[in-house]
Amino acid sequence: MWYLYEWFLFLIGCILLLKYLKVLWAARNLPPGPIPLPIIGNLLTLRFKLEPENLRQLANLYGRIYTVWLGDAPLVVLNGFRTVKEGIVSHSEELSGRPVASFLQDLLGGKGIITANGPTWKQQRRFGLKTLKNLGLGKYGAESRIQAEACNLVQSFKRKHGEPFDPAEMITNSVSNVISAMVFGHRFSMDDKTFQSLVKCNHRLLESVGSKWGRVYDSFPWLIKHAPGPHRKAFALMDYLHQFTMHEIQMHTKNAPSEGPRDVIDFYLAQISKTSREKDTTFDMDNLVTVVTDLFVAGTETTTTSLQWALLYMVAYPDVQKKVQKELDAVLNGSVICYEDRKRLHYTNAVIHEIQRYGNIVAVGTARNCIRDVNVSGYHLSKDTMVLPNLDSVLRDPECWETPYQFNPHHFLDNDKFLVNEAFIPFSAGARICIGEQLARNELFIFFATLMRSFSFHLPKGVTEVNTKYVYKLTLQPHPYKICAIPR
Incomplete structure (x- = not known):
């Protein structure tokens, strides 16, 4: 019996050794990078997270294109504007896939827009773009919703009477109601318990995806998906979002509008009916639920976090705040602010762009997959190779920005006129x-x-320092803070 146990351990050891040798052999034809350890690859080097600082240090060592290993799976990282542009613009089609074996893929089931591939992704994305346009994106319809929520946010801030408060929850509620109106057809009361649960669920879900467990899952999806652990909570959160969405869909089905589609769900239900007899259609209830979830989650988190950074930077850089207000007072005549006004508000527009550049809330971006063999920066990448276009390295590329690690609105100004930067x-x-x-x-x-x-x-009062360091939760978020909003 003891000999059988020894032979079993020997067999396992041989299998692991062969897998490791296979990794080393495959690494010969990939861009350089840190030597992977057996089983875990470069997870220790990455500290189990794809954080900007870690990837920046590796770029300093190995250059603008290098390879890290998530377990026995290679991830090719593109750094700097020229390299990233070559990868995702010049070879846009070849790098248009999403990794099939990943935490996010299993959470969304390969449906919807964010993680879907092939015909599913193309059809769902085309539908999403067309529907957002039909709902008035860029026109008065969507803009009026944003203006109304902005006014509601102003009233919420006024109720604080100049006393210190954390603006995060109020901002989240207002931004979330914009996308809610577009996908569900209605907004929610700030006191609605279901709405509050949705917002918290959204936040916790993204935090889970960006956690160390998320990277472990990406490295060993075949094992972790069947094992207990914190990642199980993410699946429970996703189930909650899906159940809420299904309830909304059922309500739409029962109360079909006579005047035509009002929101994303209405448009999608009409699309299901329209394409039901087509053999190659991907429009079904599963994709509907995931598309709605994709839009709600992404449409809430990114803008919310950007606005939180915006207010933090304004108290950190009071001179910038004063210049913005001076321009607003000089150019606007008291009317409701429209997106078209950006063409006259050059400095304000530049500040908003710099908030996005410097805050860089999406961190390094989301990994892509090669749908066919491709050559990038002199390296041959085989089909199904994972590629990460490091957006942080573009938004902080010294070749494209005068002061990449400083908050500087003049990155987007030329003789006081707004300047478009390709990077x-x-x-x-x-x-x-x-x-x-x-x-x-x-x-x-x-x-x-x-x-x-x-x-x-x-x-x-009494606070003299501003903490502008980020907290990594998939997106880069500011530490909780309090400010005072004094009516002008």
Whole structure:
């Protein structure tokens, strides 16, 4: 019996050794990088997280394109504007896939827009873009919703009467109601317990995906998906979002509008009916639930976090805040702020762009998959190789920004006129560029300009320092803070 046990251990050891030798052999044809350890690859080097600082240090050692290993799976990291552009713009189609074996993939089931591949992704993405346009994105319809929520946020801030408060929850509620109106057809009361649960669920879900357990899951999906652990909570949170969405869909089905589609769910139900007899259709209830979830989760978190950074930077850089307010007072005549006003508010527009660049809330971006063999920066990447376009390295590329590690609105100004910078890609680029980019741009401008015109923001009495370091939770979020909003 003892000999059988020894032979079993010997067999396992041989299998692990062969797998490790296979990794080393495969690494010969990939870009350079840290030597992977058996079984865990470079997880220790990465500290189990794909944080900007870690990837930046590796770029200093190995260059603009290098390889790290998540277990026995290689991840090729692209750094710097020129390299990232070559990968996701010049080879947009070849790098348009998503990794099949990953935490996010299993959470979303390969459905919807964010993690889907092939015909499913193409059909769902095309539908998403068309529907957002039909709902008035870039026109008065969507803009009026944003303006109304911005006014509601102003009233919420006024009720604090200049006393110190944490703006995070109020900002989240207002931004979330914009996307809620578009996908569900209605907004929620700030006191609605279901709404509060949705917002908290959203936040915790993203935190879970960005955790160390998330990277362990990405490295060993075949094992972790069947094992107990903190990742199980993420699946429970996703189930909650799906159940809520299913309830909303059932309500839409029972109360079909006679005047035509009102929101994403209505448009999608009509699309299911329209394509039901097509053999290659991917429009079904599962994809509907995931598309709605994709839009709600992404549409809430990114803009919310950007606005939290915006207010923090304004108290950290009071001179910038004063210049923004001076321009708003000089250019606007008291009317409701529109997205079109950005063309006259050059400095304000530049500040918003710098908030996005410097805050860099999406951190390094989301990994892509090669759908066919491709050559990038002189390296041959085989089909199904994972590639990470490091957005942080673009938004802080010294070749593209005068002071990449400083908050500087003049990165977007030329003789006091707004200047477009090609390296500004906070929404990524290429085939997988964020479909909510235009909505986010509208929201950021209208919310920020409305708040700046309405209040002067200060630190609470006795507080002299501003903590502008981030907390990594998939997105880069500010530490909790309090400010005072003094009506102007």
